Amino acid sequence: MVKPDIVFVARLAGVSPATVSRAINHPELVSAATRRKIDLAIEKSGYIRNRAAQAMHGKRSATIGLVMPTISNMIFAEVTQAFNDTVSDQGFTLLLASHGYDLDTEYRLIRKLFEHRVDALAVIGLDHSHGTFRMIAEQRVPVLAIWNYAPDSALPCIGVDNREAGQLAAQHLVALGHRRIGMVFPSTVDNDRARGRQAGAIAVFQAAGVELKDHWRIEVPYNIAQAKSAIAELLGRDDRPTALLCGNDVIAQGAIYAAARLGISIPQALSVIGVGDFAGSAQVEPTLTTVRIPARQIGVSAGQVIVDAVSRSDPDFMVRTRIDLDLIMRASTGMPADARRAG
Amino acid sequence: MVKPDIVFVARLAGVSPATVSRAINHPELVSAATRRKIDLAIEKSGYIRNRAAQAMHGKRSATIGLVMPTISNMIFAEVTQAFNDTVSDQGFTLLLASHGYDLDTEYRLIRKLFEHRVDALAVIGLDHSHGTFRMIAEQRVPVLAIWNYAPDSALPCIGVDNREAGQLAAQHLVALGHRRIGMVFPSTVDNDRARGRQAGAIAVFQAAGVELKDHWRIEVPYNIAQAKSAIAELLGRDDRPTALLCGNDVIAQGAIYAAARLGISIPQALSVIGVGDFAGSAQVEPTLTTVRIPARQIGVSAGQVIVDAVSRSDPDFMVRTRIDLDLIMRASTGMPADARRAG
């Protein structure tokens, strides 16, 4: 019992392979009667069409590649889900790869995706290796950058302006009257998201004359455990800031837990603000003030745009969509103690 | 400028296509000199081999399918990451699909994966539709069930005994002296994980003579927001339990936040236990007592087993690996108030 192929099905239905192929891909071209016979033969034989053979014919492979820094982090799980749902509804299957924030690995993974002849490719952010950009240009396949927006991006992009995200967060702290502010960010090498947010925040602080002390600026990985312990160490010192601007909500949650552990009350003694508004940020106690990045919306739009580009088979499409950010004020930020006394 | 294929590269290198193919797949069969020429031609032309054509030849497609209920939930993100890392190291690429806890959707997705001729397939849990089982049997492709262990499973499996997980959690509460216990679980239809845990817990409670009140048992989706609000409602009533056994850590985190919101102190006035030990469970305040499911370990073992089955091309392999559970005692559970007085 070998696997049934299209000629087996054809024989079983008493028609030619060509007709079976048509019945599957262009049902309107074959008469209702033969279609029924063929459906029956397919059912009976357990035939499953071979996409590889189809793709070889220059047709679509019906796959879309998605490359992310990591999957196991709340940060990207939500976009991935939304993106997958959207393209999946249109009959595509997702080829997933994750590179652990390493752009050389990313290059190798993207190459593999091209080997599989993905119909389109989505990547996170606009930071990529030179080789990656060259390969993408050669392949003539629609490629979309997700998560980041830049008006002058080399690739089509759908996402937010991370600089603005940093600004919004910083402005909120400044407006509340904070002057003693700490910053907790992940490494900014190979990570344009974090870099943009940090730059935006620093610009605002400088314009407002807020001095950033070096020992209140720490670098931690995207990881609650390490964020919590590093921040606990920072907050344990004698001289501590009245507010913490965190590179994202994962780190901000770490900050909230660290404060809870040390008995520092939020927002009375410490304000914490994050970026992202991930699942859980609205539920932590105290609930987290953050700059909302609408992950689901980004994933859905990205899916639509990319499916559209594929169906127009337009590798040179250009789209730059800026998704709006919102400052979500919750319970983790407030005026610093001295300002409260003064006001 | 069309895309270079293997004959283009061959011409460029001054050899036959067969030699190029060999240089790529069995480098040891071609002389160092020609290999160099070919590498150069590949580099120069930007050639990327076509896996579809390769797969069509009856060779491996170098893809592995993974079907999950959902990706956007901490629960599965970690296994997915570990599994992906493992198979990716061996040269495979992941085809991902998520069905939103619907087994008919799952059937359709698995069919699509088979269309793409995945070399192997991993699914979550042992609950699947009849059609799915039939299709899997017909396809002669290694299939592995992840996350769940059962000694009599129809499919090879690697995972934990969910019944035991429920028992461990229940025993811990009983041992602490709790008698007034609430249970918060997701829907158990089409979800053997939740079903097993619930059954295990109930068995222990009955054996211990603990009476489970209906109005202390609620059903919520896997979702912090809804878990928190439903639990807050439960805890807001006059008559409330001294302990909450939660179907997993996501729900347990919701319980912790709900208690915090209501000013109910954990563990003095309420004990909370979860199942899973997801990222964050060790950092919440109070830190969460839970039954640890080693997600990373499961993902890695699963990846190894499945790659092994593929390389032996053994569709009928059978493996049943039971991964050990551990009760992780943290700060969210303690003796009930009356027991403390008595003791």
Add this chain to the structure above:
DNA sequence: AATAGCCTTGCAAATGTTTTCATAGAAAAT
């Protein structure tokens, strides 16, 4: 009644690669 046009189907070529078999030349053994 004859012709034109449409609908349905089959034939065969094409797709990009791998692999079996064959061959030519070189190296080794006699």
Add this chain to the structure above:
DNA sequence: ATTTTCTATGAAAACATTTGCAAGGCTATT
């Protein structure tokens, strides 16, 4: 010097499908 054994390469078949072209049978039009 002749035969044997290797090694490196090429020619061609095979893989499962799609599609352009052609043809046969109808219906509709005149």
